[in-house]
Amino acid sequence: MIVSPYSSACYNFKRTVNGEKEKITVIIVPIKIEENGKTAKISWACSMGQECAFLDCRYAHKKPE
Known part of the structure; x- marks a missing residue:
């Protein structure tokens, strides 16, 4: 098995919980394996998980303040 990083477009990135969605790479x-x-x-x-506030994303770490 070969596991490697990959790039993708994210259409739901939010800098704040109430912010607008942005498209970013x-x-x-x-x-962990x-x-x-x-x-x-x-x-x-x-x-960008540490910077994302999109609540429905499994990778987002920002939570409502």
């Missing part, structure tokens, strides 16, 4: 990267026999669990992260 992000990098999705593998941050757990192997269990013939299966593997891969955890991913977004390069």
Whole structure:
């Protein structure tokens, strides 16, 4: 198995919870790989996750203040 980062367009990036959505380019990267026999669990992260406030995104870390 080859796992590598990839770039993608994000159409839902928000700098603040009440802000407007923007289209930006992000990098999705593998941050953890757990192997269990013939299966593997891969955890991913977004390069802009720390800056994103889009509440429905699994990678976004900003929360309402």
